Amino acid sequence: SIIGLAIFWGISQLVVAIFGEYLKENMGVTNTVIAQGLLSISGLGIVAGSLFVGRVSRKYIEIGIIPIGALGIALSLFLISHLDSLLTLGIIFFFYGFFSGLFIVPLNTLIQFATPTRMLGxxxxGSNFMQNVSMFIFLIxxxxxxxxxxxSKGLFTLAMIIAFVGFIYTLIKLPQSMVRFVVRFFFGLRYKISVEGLDNIKSSRGVLLLGNHISFLDWAFLQIAYPKQxxxxxxxxxxxxWYLKPIFKFFKTIPISPRGGTKALSLVSKALNSGDTVAIFPEGHLSRNGHLGQFQKGFELATADVTRASVIVPFYIRGLWEGRFSHASNKMKNKRTKDIGVSFGKAMPINSTAVEVKDAVFKLSIHSWENYTKRLPTLPKAWIKEAKQVKRGLVIADSTGVELNGYRFxxxxxxxxxxxxxxxxxxxxIGLIVPTSAGGAISNMAVLTLGKTIVNLNYSSGTQSLKHAIEIANINHIITSKQFITKLKAKGFDLDEALEGVNIIILEELKAKMSKLSQLGTLLIAKxxxxxxxxxxxxxKVKSTDTASILFSSGSEGNPKGIELSHVNIMGNxxxxxxxxxxTEQDVMLGTLPIFHSFGLTVSTLFPLIESVPVVCHPDPTDGYGIAKLSLKYNATLLFATATFYRLYARNKKINPLMFEKLRMVIAGAEKLPKEIAELFKYRFGKTILEGYGTTETTPVASCNIYDAID
Incomplete structure (x- = not known):
């Protein structure tokens, strides 16, 4: 970096010294104001180039720009010596400055990054001294x-040759810069890359990078984020x-195989002892499910032979699971997530174990996801984007016969x-007492589009608990369905007393007032x-940190407690x-859980709308046969319920196992799953129930088992 900066300022000194003579010899211009004016344009170019570098290098050092800057400087010098128009000279001088900015800003950044703080001054x-010496030499x-x-034209040609040699030198000394440029051009420009923890790798020692492996492009984005080779x-x-081997050799890649593992690990030790940075994906294979797998202990054998002071730096890559080069489903890949995160953790002792490193990577994943969720859109903005993409595909259906595609929803x-x-x-x-249905989902999303907070009230909690919730949430309007209220009353839930003094909005009445013309016009707008x-x-427009929903606890410990969940909370979950x-593209979810519960709101109502998974709703989770009929009709693949409901389904003799045949994931939550229920469900339907855990405060999913994935 110091040599590159010195050569650049030397060339610039040469250009300043000979440009006036060049104008006089080749264009007959003797006015020094014109000469100085043209030279000053390069200063504007440097400003523009520096701003551009700052934009593309946000939160990390984009050294891939360095060779581009060097080549641009060489080409600009070549063009300057072959032009005879003041206007075109001004334009080229601007680009000379622009490419100069691309060249000098990353080099200065690298000096500050690679130098220990105590030696930075x-x-x-010393770097400034070398630049002044170089300028003096070029002036002489x-x-x-x-x-x-x-x-003067010959001297411009000489300057161009020196700049081009600098370009070649840059590629030789910083080979990773060329890789970063190529990778950035083909892949990186499509993504917004966020790098965290660069300070943790500010070391001149050998560094062993260890982290997760979710995509065949992990290496590319890791190199983009990391400022060294x-x-x-x-x-x-x-x-x-054969056609890749020369490239791998050039970049000193270390091959490994089951039979030649010992030799490869010895090469890793040698590289670390030489102060190099080595990256290993300790899982040993590409993740089949996007989550951390077991870390193999092979790297421990390599670190055992490291004699020079070296460190392990854990890393975590987020966002590439949704890319085309992972084992994710095609539906996930079609999301084309552009937000990629690379996080580096604090340096660990070189003799750290696989368990310790995996734990560090896991903690990094939490931090990475926390930062990612802050950049997510609000619920209605995310929903409308997905709904538009679904177009005429099914979005939601329910047991009343309603079926809505993207446009109609x-x-x-x-x-x-x-x-x-x-x-x-x-x-x-805004209070809502609505069933798990198309109407319930529509009402909730409609309220959210107004920037308001949805408060789905637990109609089964009793009159006093319901009145308490309405009071502390300061609810004056409650949206409900007349038909639903009637059905609740028939089941013993009389809400008349609890709803006294509150303005009731009846959905059926609003729908009856909507003219055919307004419906048609709105449909055309949607399309x-x-x-x-x-x-x-x-x-x-609201902030992602604003409260999107208030949910109330069951009141088992006294009066129900209101839990505020922001857009960030729900979108992140x-x-x-x-x-x-x-x-997958074939997935259909069964939505049976009540919307007033966080499990029903987040998982089986908002999740399918935001992630464009068709959902089939049934308002009564105890009606196993009715749910099974919907499962058969729509080929449902995803089912969420509590252990209590799974017991009912397993004991319901009306349900034929073929009705649940298409289910690929069956997940229990909200209460403990007894072993006997899991075994009974497995016996009846041949499906293993996975168990999730969470609380309303975690929106609600905190953890969940997943099926083993086999290569």
Whole structure:
């Protein structure tokens, strides 16, 4: 970096010294104001180039720009010496400055990054001294060449040759910069890359990078994020491919195989002792489920022979599971997530065990996801984007016979939104007593589009608990269905006393007032307008940290407690659930849990809407036969319920095992899953129940078992 900066400022000194003479010899211009003005344009170019570098290198050092800058400087010098127009000269000088910015900013950053803090002042002063010496030498050379009769055009050509040699030198000294440029061009430009923990790798010692492996592109994004050259340990099968082998050799890749593992590990030890950075994916294979697998202990054998002071730096890569080069489902890959995160943890002792390293990587994953969720959109913005992409595909159906595709669901939400807007005014917390149905989902999303907070009330909690919830949430309006209230009353849930003094909005009455013309017009709007315009027109802008939902506890410890969940809370949990379920294009979810429960709200109501998984709703989770009929009709593949409900299904003799044949994931939550229920369900339907755990405060999913994936 110091040499590169010195050469650059030397060339710039040469350009300043000879440019006036060049104008005089080749264009007959003797006005020094013109000469100085053209040179000053390069200063504007440097500003523009520096800003550009800052933009593309946000949160990490993009050294792939360095060779581009060097090549751009060389080409600019070549063009300057062959132009005879002041206008074009001004343009080229701007680009000379622009490419200069691309060159000098990363080099200065690398000096500061690689230098220990206690020596930084000394190194920077030494670098400045070298730059001044170089400028002085180039100034003397320009005078000497002029004395010997060299033309100014010839000196420009000489400067161009020196710059081009600098470009070649950059590729030789920073080979990873070329890799980063190529990778960045083909892959990185599609993504927004966030790098965290760069300070943790500020070391001149040998570094062993250990982390997760979720995509065939992990190596590329790891090298993009890491400012030094990485020597990757790869499978010899890939290393031996004839057209790739020369490239792997050039970048000092270390091949490994089951038979030659000892030799490869000795090469790792040697590299670390030489102060190199080596990367190993200790899982030993690409993840089949997107989650951390067992870390193999092979790297421990390599670190045992390290004699030089070296460290292990754990890393975690997030976002590539949804890419095309992972084992994720095609539906997940089609999401084309652009937000990629690479996190580096604090340096660990070189003799750390596989268990300790995996624990460090796991903790990094938590931190990475926390930062990622802060960048997620609000619930209605995420929903409308997905609904537009679904188009005529099924979004939601229920046991009443309602079936809505993407366009029609958007239409229903927008119509209900407009109706609610006239009635709700500035009230923030809106109560809902709605069944698990298409209407329930529409009502919740319509309220969210208004920027308000949905409060799904537990109608089974009793009059006093319900009144308490309405009071502390400051609810003045409750949205409900007349038909649903009637059914609840028939089951013994009389809500008349609890709802006294509250304004009741009846969904059936609002629907009856919607004209055919307004429905048709809204449908056309849903089809024609792009997502961005729909979002501006119909979704109120709120902060992702604003409260999206208030849910109430059961009241088993006294009065129900209100739990506020923000858009960040719910969106983050939805994205995490998606990585567990790995939804496919064939998936259909059975939505049977009540919306007033966090399990029913997040997992079986909002998740399918946000992740475009068709959901089939049934308002009574105890009606096993009715649910089984829907499962058979729609070929349901995902079922969520509590252990109590699974017991009912397993004991229901009306349910034929073929009705649940298509289920690929059956997950229990909200209460402990007794072994006898799991065994009974397995015996009746041949399906293993996975168990999740969480609380309302965790939105609710905190953890969940997953099926073993076999290569």
């Amino acid at each position: 000394k190194v920077l002063s 050379l320009s005078a000497l060449f002029a004395y010997l009769g060299f033309s 990485i020597r990757f340990v790869i499978d010899r099968t890939y290393y031996s491919i 958007i239409t229903a939400v927008l119509l209900m939104r407009n109706a609610f807007k006239k009635l709700l005014g500035n009230e923030q917390n 024609i307008l792009p997502t961005s315009i729909l979002s501006i027109l119909f979704i109120k 939805i994205k995490q659930i998606a990585t567990v379920l790995n939804p």
